Amino acid sequence: MSVASQQAARLRRPRGDSWGAAIDRAAGFLLSTPALAVLVGLMLYPLLYAIWLSFVQWRPAASAWIGLANYERLFADRIFWIGLGNTVFYTAWNVSAGTTLSLSLALLMNRPTMAARFLRLAIFMPAIISAPVAAMAWLWVFDSDYGLLNQTLASLGLFETPVPWLNSPFHARWSIVIVNIWLGTGLSSILFLAGLQDIPKELHESAMLDGANAWQRFWAITFPLIRPTLLVVLVIKLIGSFKTFDQIFIMTGGGPLYRSETILIYLYRQGFEYFDFGFAAAVGVVFFMIVAALSLAQSLLLGRSPK
């Protein structure tokens, strides 16, 4: 190759590289287009549409712009605050008690015994049952006259008057907490178990040689190493608890006296019973902002910012 042709090739190469890079970028864009289209069509557009909807009085033919009126009405509605309060109540219990229980069960399951294997199966079972089916089953467990729970308690002689698990304003919320935890424990236990099994055994062995007891080993080794799993479990439980709907709708419908009402049941009633979609969208937007803020705060608190 002559010197001239070598120079020409050198001169062409950068241009060729930039073309190549451009083609690479175009190919990347084209390949991600289907996913982007799905994202825009099924997530971004509905989100923006819901935000717009929250500022109008919705009518199929011609919706009327009413500014912040839906939000003003929402924040002045006592039942919205009851629903929000209950949603926070369910979430707090599901995240705190549910996570603690899941981790405890995972520690029990993290043993090479037959009992641990059976426990894994038994605990994961609720996760594969759909929430409405589970709710129907729990209706019969909690039935005050014929329910399994009251019958068992009565046979043990623990009370004379049946406990109205779902019928009393006091008990209904706690019954829902029990079902929420029961439904959510299977998946989070298995996630914790996977996290626990990733911890090298040598760490525990050397700690034991150093004289550390089980409690010390848990806080010094296990807990720091399962922090990433804990973050995942907390985010799943937090968002999952906030959007709990099926079991409450079936078991109590939000009652009695709105004592088990959640923000989503409130939203459903406004949208699909009163057909007030503008107002329901305002509820949805507030709900979205709360969940987004909580997820972000949780990620920051646990030392990881979302990417």
Place this chain on the structure above:
Amino acid sequence: MNKWMITAAALLLTTPVMAAQNLTVWTRISQEGAKPFFDEFEKRNPDIRLQVEYIPGGKNHVNKLVAAVAAGTPPDVTTLDVIATEGFGRLDALLPLDDLVKSNPNLAEKLFPQGPLGTGRYEGRLYALPFGGDGSLIVYNKAIFKERGLDPNRPPRTWDEFTEAARKLTFSRGGGAKPDVYGFYYIPSQPSLTTFLWLPYFWMAGGTFNDREKMAFTFNSAAGERALGYLMDLHLKHKVVPPSAIGAAGTADNMVEFLQGRVAMAFAGPTVIGRVARDAPTMEIGLMPHPTPTADTRSTTFSGGDNVAIMKGISKDKLPAAIKLMEWLVSVEGQRLWQQTKFFLPVRVELLQDSYYATRPLEKAALEIFLTAHEPPVTAHYVEVQQYLRDAFEETAFGLATPKEALAKAAGRANELVKRTGKP
């Protein structure tokens, strides 16, 4: 030449098929309940093809229909819960029928009982016609009546008689202090059930639900308090209703206790006949109208069931076929099919004379009760107000308010709604 002639002949032969009009129809009624209506219509009208979508479950149907209206893709014709008719009228999603019923003798208003017909009205306009009837009534267990020395062929007629009977029917077979059979059953937490039950008592007590001219709800009257007080006393004072009914979820099955023989009388609808035949075939039952406050008051009921409506977005070329379908569905011959499917009661008075009912006293009783139905409240906010009333019932049942206080609160919320929307 032959080729052209064959092609022309083929085109001519296929013309009727190509001209067949397609109509999309949605219904919340199950296939067993509604298919015979549509099959028979297609048989009688081979030029019209129906694409029927069965969407069982009232809420599923309403949700899907709302979504379709919002997306601008509704069906051509729909049957819909009488309670949902007002909502779709409010959304301006249904075709007004006022001119049609005036000009078409097959759809004339006078053909239908006024109560059920009223469920198709919204803001003074008619949007739907009655298709299937479902009036509230009381079912009773004849064996328990006999066991307690009551005449099963003469059920209680007045409020006092009803209370007295319910007290006699509340007893313990085992001799314990706690009854194992209760006189009556209803759940105060179900919005539709509460109005379905309370409104007949309210009307019979002389109540007026709202005053459209004054733009105000007036159900917090002496009549309202009397009706609510009467029903709540059955729970709280006379204790003839199982305590577990208070606070039971809106989705609870209110027939379970009755079917198990733990309740002598229960608030129900005509479908109870089929339900008892299926789930408790040996149980002998009777049906009675709601008892009246005095012996000379006429009993009434709430008109439930389904209406049939044409959607507003229907194209002009499909409209004649839709009208034809509507004519068939509400015709005497069409309505006779309810005797076969038993999903609802017929909405045509003429059918009461059918020999079919001579041998079916329960179905006849249900139809007679349905035909006494009161015209429902005319308001733009029925569903919301129903919820407010449910809250009032619950507050009273849990002892948090007197009927007067609870109804005043419900009326206050309802009137707030009128003020905000400017619609009575």
